[in-house]
Amino acid sequence: PRRFGPYAARGYLRAKNEEAYNHVFKNHYPDEERSAARPLKTSPCFERMKNLGAVFGSVYGWERPNWFASQDYALSESDLNKPNALLNKNHSPPLEDGRIVEKNSFRRSNYFEFVGAECRHVQEHVGLLDMSAFAKCSVTGRNAESWLNGLVANIVPKTVGRIGLCHMLSKNGGVRSEFTIYKRSQNNYYLVFAGAQERHDWDYLKKLAPSDGSVIMQKLTTQIGVLVLAGPKSRKVLQKLTDTDLGNDNFKWLSGKRIDIGYAQAEALRVNFIGELGWELHHPIEMQNYIFDALMAAGAEHQIRPFGIRAMDSMRLEKSYRLIPRELSIEYSALESGLDRFVKLDKEQDFIGKQALLSWQRRGFKYRFVTLEVHGTRDADARGSEGLYKKSRLVGRATSGGYGFRTSKSLALGLVEAELAVIGTDLEIEILGERYLATVIEESPYDPDNERLRA
Known part of the structure; x- marks a missing residue:
C-alpha cells in the first residue's frame, strides 16, 4: 500500500x-505524534520555530508546529498522572532537552489553554504560521484553462490575480480533491492543495493531463515555502516591508500579487483558513529565513507571535470551513457537503462528476452539512466520527469538532439527514460515551459576514 510518499526510503x-509493531498493544490517542524517523522534512524556519517553543507534528513527512509552549514549560509525573498499568505511556516523546510537554488524552489535554491563547492573540494582534507543507504545482500551456475547467466544478479564475476555491469531484459526484487556484498570467495557474493529499492529488492530475503537450505541470512543493501572516495588524506589519499598496482598494480579498518583501519576493495571496485579515506569502524556499526574520522584526511593535496547526483548526471550525477528507469526501455528494456556491452546474464546460451529481440531485440528497453548537461540555469536545442522534435514532455523524476560543463555544461540523438540517434543530451527540445537546446553528458562527477577512 502507498502509505507514504516517495520521500520514504x-x-x-x-x-x-x-x-x-511496538505500539500494537498500547493505547492509541487522538493527536498522538509518533517520533520514529523524525525529523525528516523540515522547512528552513524549523529551527527558528523550535527556538520559539514549537511542539511539532508530522504530515507527509513534513515537520509542522502544532502548538507553542514556553521555553521552561514541562509536565511533571504528577501532571501526567499515569494509570497504574503495565503499558501506561500517555505522553508524546520528550523534546531534545528531555522535557515532556504534551500529555495524550481523549479529553482536553494540557495544550488546550496554549492553543486558546494562540487563537485569541491572532484575533487581537497578529500571528505567523508555517504552512510550507502545502502541496503546490503550476499548470501552464495553451490549454491550461480549458483543461482545468473540465477538471473542477467551479469556474477557474478568469482574471489575472484572482483566486478561486475549486473542487475535483469523483465520478459519483462526491469530492475527491480541493485546490486553491491562483491565476498568475494568461494560461499560467498556481495550485495549492492539502499536504497530506499530495501523492493522491498529484497522481490524479498526472493521469488526467493531456499527453499532447498542451498542458504542462510542474510540482513545486519543495521549491516554494509558505508563511501565513494573519490578524487585524497583519497589514501594518507587511506594509512596512513592501512598496505594494496593501489597502483594500488595491489589494482585494481573494486576490494575489507578486510583491517585494525587503530584498526578497513572494506571491502574496489574500486568503487564509482561519477567518482573519491576512496573507499567505508563497516564496522561494531559500529566502524563507530572510522573510521570517523580516516579518518578526517588523511585527515586534505589534506583538507578533507564531501560532500552530491546532489553533488554525480551532479557528477554521468557527468559520465552518470544510476539510478534505472530513467534511469533503466521496461518501457524500458535493452539494450535501454544502459546496453549492463552488459547484457551477450551469457552466459551459462539462466537468468530472457533473452528470452523476445531477442524477444524485434528481434522486434527492439524504444528508446535509451542518454546524453545531455542543452544550454542556466540560473537559471533552467532539473530534469527528461521533454519532448524531434525534432521540434514540442515529441521524448522522460529526466530521470534525473542537473548541472555538473566539466564540467561546464547543463546536462540531457534520452531516445529518436533510430534513434535520434546519437552524435551531436540537440533536444529541455522543462524546466518550455521554450524550450532549447539540443545536444546529448558522454557518460561520465567527464573523459570519466576513468583515474581518475583508477589512
Missing part, C-alpha cells in the same frame, strides 16, 4: 514499521 520504512 527503506530506512524510513523500517523505522516506521518497527514503531507500529
Whole structure:
C-alpha cells in the first residue's frame, strides 16, 4: 500500500514499521505524534520555530508546529498522572532537552489553554504560521484553462490575480480533491492543495493531463515555502516591508500579487483558513529565513507571535470551513457537503462528476452539512466520527469538532439527514460515551459576514 510518499526510503520504512509493531498493544490517542524517523522534512524556519517553543507534528513527512509552549514549560509525573498499568505511556516523546510537554488524552489535554491563547492573540494582534507543507504545482500551456475547467466544478479564475476555491469531484459526484487556484498570467495557474493529499492529488492530475503537450505541470512543493501572516495588524506589519499598496482598494480579498518583501519576493495571496485579515506569502524556499526574520522584526511593535496547526483548526471550525477528507469526501455528494456556491452546474464546460451529481440531485440528497453548537461540555469536545442522534435514532455523524476560543463555544461540523438540517434543530451527540445537546446553528458562527477577512 502507498502509505507514504516517495520521500520514504527503506530506512524510513523500517523505522516506521518497527514503531507500529511496538505500539500494537498500547493505547492509541487522538493527536498522538509518533517520533520514529523524525525529523525528516523540515522547512528552513524549523529551527527558528523550535527556538520559539514549537511542539511539532508530522504530515507527509513534513515537520509542522502544532502548538507553542514556553521555553521552561514541562509536565511533571504528577501532571501526567499515569494509570497504574503495565503499558501506561500517555505522553508524546520528550523534546531534545528531555522535557515532556504534551500529555495524550481523549479529553482536553494540557495544550488546550496554549492553543486558546494562540487563537485569541491572532484575533487581537497578529500571528505567523508555517504552512510550507502545502502541496503546490503550476499548470501552464495553451490549454491550461480549458483543461482545468473540465477538471473542477467551479469556474477557474478568469482574471489575472484572482483566486478561486475549486473542487475535483469523483465520478459519483462526491469530492475527491480541493485546490486553491491562483491565476498568475494568461494560461499560467498556481495550485495549492492539502499536504497530506499530495501523492493522491498529484497522481490524479498526472493521469488526467493531456499527453499532447498542451498542458504542462510542474510540482513545486519543495521549491516554494509558505508563511501565513494573519490578524487585524497583519497589514501594518507587511506594509512596512513592501512598496505594494496593501489597502483594500488595491489589494482585494481573494486576490494575489507578486510583491517585494525587503530584498526578497513572494506571491502574496489574500486568503487564509482561519477567518482573519491576512496573507499567505508563497516564496522561494531559500529566502524563507530572510522573510521570517523580516516579518518578526517588523511585527515586534505589534506583538507578533507564531501560532500552530491546532489553533488554525480551532479557528477554521468557527468559520465552518470544510476539510478534505472530513467534511469533503466521496461518501457524500458535493452539494450535501454544502459546496453549492463552488459547484457551477450551469457552466459551459462539462466537468468530472457533473452528470452523476445531477442524477444524485434528481434522486434527492439524504444528508446535509451542518454546524453545531455542543452544550454542556466540560473537559471533552467532539473530534469527528461521533454519532448524531434525534432521540434514540442515529441521524448522522460529526466530521470534525473542537473548541472555538473566539466564540467561546464547543463546536462540531457534520452531516445529518436533510430534513434535520434546519437552524435551531436540537440533536444529541455522543462524546466518550455521554450524550450532549447539540443545536444546529448558522454557518460561520465567527464573523459570519466576513468583515474581518475583508477589512
